[in-house]
Amino acid sequence: MNVVIVYAHPYDGSFCKGLLDTVSSRLQSRGANVKVKDLVKMNFDPVMRPDDLKATKTKVYSDEVKQEQADVLWADAIVTIAPVWFAAMPGFMKAYFDKVFITGFAYDHTGVGKLQGKRVFSLFTNGVNDPFLEMSRQYDAIHYVMDCLFGMTGFIDVATKFFASVPTVTDEQRKQYLAEAVEFVDQIFDRQPGEIGQKGHCALLTKLVVKGYLNGAV
Numbered sequence: 001m002n003v004v005i006v007y008a009h010p011y012d013g014s015f016c017k018g019l020l021d022t023v024s025s026r027l028q029s030r031g032a033n034v035k036v037k038d039l040v041k042m043n044f045d046p047v048m049r050p051d052d053l054k055a056t057k058t059k060v061y062s063d064e065v066k067q068e069q070a071d072v073l074w075a076d077a078i079v080t081i082a083p084v085w086f087a088a089m090p091g092f093m094k095a096y097f098d099k100v101f102i103t104g105f106a107y108d109h110t111g112v113g114k115l116q117g118k119r120v121f122s123l124f125t126n127g128v129n130d131p132f133l134e135m136s137r138q139y140d141a142i143h144y145v146m147d148c149l150f151g152m153t154g155f156i157d158v159a160t161k162f163f164a165s166v167p168t169v170t171d172e173q174r175k176q177y178l179a180e181a182v183e184f185v186d187q188i189f190d191r192q193p194g195e196i197g198q199k200g201h202c203a204l205l206t207k208l209v210v211k212g213y214l215n216g217a218v
Contacts (some may be wrong), residue, residue, distance in 0.1 A: 001027075001030075001031065001032040001076050001077070002032070002033045002035075002074050002077075003027050003032045003033070003034050003035075003075060003078070003079060004034075004035050004036075004037060004072065004074070004075040004077075004078050004079070005023065005024060005034060005035070005036045005037065005078075005079045005080075005081070005098065006039065006078060006080045006081070006093065007020050007036060007039065007080075008080075008081070008082040008092060008093035008096075009040070009081070009082065012038045015125055015166045015174060016082065016083055016125055017079055017182050018079050018174070018178060019125070019177075019178070020036070023079060023081065023181055023182070023185050024180045025211065026150075026182045026185060026186070027079075027185060027188070029172060035071055035074075035075075037068070037096075038066045039092055039096055041064075044064065044095075044096055045099075046091065046092040047097065049062075049161065052065065052099055052102070054092040055104065056102055056104050056105075059104055061102075061105075064202075065170070066098075067078065067097075067188070069100055072100060072106075072115065072118075073115075074119065075118065076188075077118065077119040077121065078118065078119070078120045078121070079120070079122070079123070080093065080120065080121075080123070080183060081123045081125075082123075082125075083121075083124065083125045083159040084124050084125065084127075084138060084142065084179045086124050086146065087137075087138040088142070089142070094145075097149055099154055101115075101149065105150045106152075106154075107153050107154070112154075113151075113152055113153040113154025113155070114154060115153045115155060116156070117143070117154070117155075117156050117157060117193060118154070118155050118158075118167050119158075119188065119193060119196075120146070120155050120158055121147060121157075121159045121160075121161075121184060121188060122124055122158075122159070122162065123161050123181055124142060124161070124163070125162075125166045126163065126164045126165065126166065127165070127166065127167055128163040128164065128165060129164040133162075133164060134177075139162065142160060142162075143160060155192050155198075156198075157193060157194065157195070157196040157197065158189065158196075158198040159184070161180070161184045163177045163179070163180075196215050204218045
């Protein structure tokens with residue numbers, strides 16, 4: 001089992017770092033080959049340069065992007081770990097996927113996902129709790145983005161878990177959160193691909209586009 005962890009937090013004392021350490025250790029203890037992508041320490045360039053966009057036609061990728069694409073192809077599953085900022089993943093994490101999952105690599109020009117059968121398990125931390133998160137539709141905002149990002153590119157499982165009020169909960173609650181994170185990523189080993197499924201309908205809509213139902217072709 002090959003797993004890539006994409007990690008997006010600038011502070012090594014954060015709870016996200018605790019999740020990273022716990023999850024990577026757990027995956028390795030269960031026999032997975034793990035590659036960690038700490039986007040801050042990598043100094044991954046989040047800016048979409050003209051040549052990056054041109055690669056949708058030329059397939060000439062920067063060395064940085066080529067390396068990340070090779071590791072995505074290597075992975076059976078991707079784990080993402082990040083805080084929720086303004087109802088979204090950090091911009092530099094979104095930029096990572098914008099550049100790496102570019103048209104021609106992750107999906108073709110007809111909309112067919114090229115990363116078929118892969119799985120993603122995402123862990124997000126929040127600074128506040130319900131009812132605010134639910135009422136402000138922050139869960140929905142994350143689910144929609146993850147469904148589009150991974151559903152469109154062919155992933156078979158798109159699983160997401162949230163940890164609320166991280167800065168203010170007790171240490172005991174944080175320990176419980178870490179235990180829940182272990183249980184969450186254990187699904188990579190304990191559940192078959194396709195058993196978890198996807199949030200939303202992006203994969204279905206993509207199929208309809210390809211068949212022409214949504215663009216007037218038929």
